[in-house]
Amino acid sequence: MIDQGEIVFMERVSLRYREGVSVLKNISLRFFPRSFHFLTGSSGAGKSSLLRLLYLGLRPTAGTLKVFGTDIQQMSVKQASLLRRRVGVVFQDFNLIEHLSVLENVMLPLKVRNEPPSARQEQARELLSWVGLEDHVDALPLHLSGGERQRVAIARAVIGRPDLLLADEPTGNVDDKMAQKLFHLFDGLHKMGTCVVLATHSRHFVDMFPYPELYLEDGRLTPHIKQQPERP
Amino acid sequence: MYFLKSSLSDSPFAKSSSSHVLPWVVGALIYLATLAVLGCQGVYRTMETWHMLLSEHVTVEIPxxxxxxxxxxxxxxxxxxxxxxxxxxxxxxxxxxxxxxxxxxxxxxxxxxxxxxxxxxxxxxxxxxxxxxxxxxxxxxxxxxxxxAVLHNHAEWYSPVLRYASFAQFFSVALALLTVIIVIGTIVFSTHSDLIVHQHIINILQLIGATDTYVAAQLEKRMLRMAFLASFVAIVASVVTLFTFRKMSSAIIPFEHQEWGIIIFIPICMIAVVICVTRLTVLWFLYRKDINITL
Known part of the structure; x- marks a missing residue:
């Protein structure tokens, strides 16, 4: 049964790539609005694959996965595109479009939704100011530091006011001071109502924030859980 | 062309190497197709004129x-x-x-x-x-x-000429069709290459919620710009050719306003073909990709 307002419903989900490698085994979990989850585990444990399932970048091999109440196995490509507008994603290597300016990168999610240019600009400038990049709107990503690029990626991920924010090692390419700033940014987004799932290796930050931890080991969610995901 | 330039300046797809060569290749193909149709039209009209002049006539030539x-x-x-x-x-x-x-x-x-x-x-x-x-x-x-005195029965030489003319017309139409097929093949190949080259950007666009039609529209804009340039090249080349040919042979082959219509109509048709083929190629590529995103 799916609860009203449930963002992610995952029941006995497994994922096997074409090469036959089984990366996720029997995963069951639920995410609710306004929740924050750390996703931890050693390299190759399946964190990125789990996030990939959550941003609808792949269909599971077995089990039931529903995102915003829609079963991903039955989902059309167009439905997936429209649902992804409710999901923001931040990667370790930023995935910005290099020949577009910072402002154009941040505006892109609104552009694909065909929002008017003036509204796009206003919101993008506001967000860039929020992440402290108001002086870099016309710069190309190539000319920014790792921390600045990650903040651009965060601004792009949240400009569409996503209900679910996924971050895959977002602090992997920045120094500790910037990492702390970014974690506080994610915490701020969570407090504004977004469900945040943050994959990280950083034990320090996992222990610093009072949010539940999902620990993946060899493709399984193990009992090594700091705290069970709680309903808001 | 301003609307194209402005819409391309913030296009998520950077220019590819083919964007410099493609207008010339497609322009040459449109030019060939235009010449083929003009040739077909010219032969048809010449035959029609000759038919009117000769079909019921016998000429006596007295030295x-x-x-x-x-x-x-x-x-x-x-x-x-x-x-x-x-x-x-x-x-x-x-x-x-x-x-x-x-x-x-x-x-x-x-x-x-x-x-x-x-x-x-x-x-x-x-x-x-x-x-x-x-x-x-x-x-x-x-x-x-x-x-x-010599009696010229025009039917004697006119019939084989008619057969040759029919063959020339068929050849012209076949050449025009072949050109269209080559244009389609070129666009499919070029669009497919663009999709492979820009796969990472396509994945980013899909990740932020772009639909297949949005991605197709972005590539269509690029191809539309290319097709406009190609058509411009083809129209200029066709006009120069027509003027030259007209000067050389206007007394034998009559030219009318239809020729100018063909010179404009063929490139417009080719632009439509380019846009449709681009769209279908992108949509087919993305359909086969399903929801998969690899970043």
Missing amino acids: AAQKTKDEDLDKLKTLLLTLEKESWLLEAEIMPENRVQDLVTAWISDAALVKTLVLPMLVDLRVSSEQRVPLESIHKKITDVFPE
Whole structure:
């Protein structure tokens, strides 16, 4: 049964790539609005694959996965595109479009939704100011530091006011001071109502924030859980 | 073109190496297709004109040396009056010298020179196409008066020319179709290459919620710009060719406004083909990709 307002419903989900490698085994979990989850585990444990399932970048091999109440196995490509507008994603290597300016990168999610240019600009400038990049709107990503690029990626991920924010090692390419700033940014987004799932290796930050931890080991969610995901 | 330039400046897809070469390749193909259709149209109209002029006509050519005697001219007139009584002869006319000169001028293109030539006398016999015409009998009657006279039955040479013209028309249409097929193949190949090259950007766009039609529209804009450039190249080349050809042969092959219409119409059709093919290629590529995103 799916609860009203449930963002992610995952029941006995497994994922096997074409090469036959089984990366996720029997995963069951639920995410609710306004929740924050750390996703931890050693390299190759399946964190990125789990996030990939959550941003609808792949269909599971077995089990039931529903995102915003829609079963991903039955989902059309167009439905997936429209649902992804409710999901923001931040990667370790930023995935910005290099020949577009910072402002154009941040505006892109609104552009694909065909929002008017003036509204796009206003919101993008506001967000860039929020992440402290108001002086870099016309710069190309190539000319920014790792921390600045990650903040651009965060601004792009949240400009569409996503209900679910996924971050895959977002602090992997920045120094500790910037990492702390970014974690506080994610915490701020969570407090504004977004469900945040943050994959990280950083034990320090996992222990610093009072949010539940999902620990993946060899493709399984193990009992090594700091705290069970709680309903808001 | 401003709308294209402005919409491309923030396009998520950077320019690819093919974007420099493609307008010239497609432009050359559009130019070839335009020439093929123009050729087909020219042959058709020439055949139509010749058909109107020649299909019911037999010409008697009396060499220049024999036409000067007034008594022979009188004999000829008498002969024509006799022939006009036959039901198969609709009309007989001794062609005035200036018309004969006009006919020759069409091929030599130098009216002054033609006026210095000693030209034969021509008699135009318009015959019924529904009755059998006794050509041998006419020939005999004429050669009795003018032994050197020659009877030109245009149907004898006109029929094979018609066959060649039909083949030329078929060849022109086939060439135009082949050109369209090559354009389609070029666009499919180029779009597919673009999709492979820009796969990472496509994944980013899909991740932020872009639909397949949005991605297709972005690539369509690039191809539209390319097709406009290609069409411009083709139109300029076609206009130059048409002007040159017109100057060289306007007296033989008539040109009308239709040619200008073809020069504009073919590139417009090709632009439509390019846009449709691009869209279908992108949509097919993304359909096969399903929801998969690899970043």
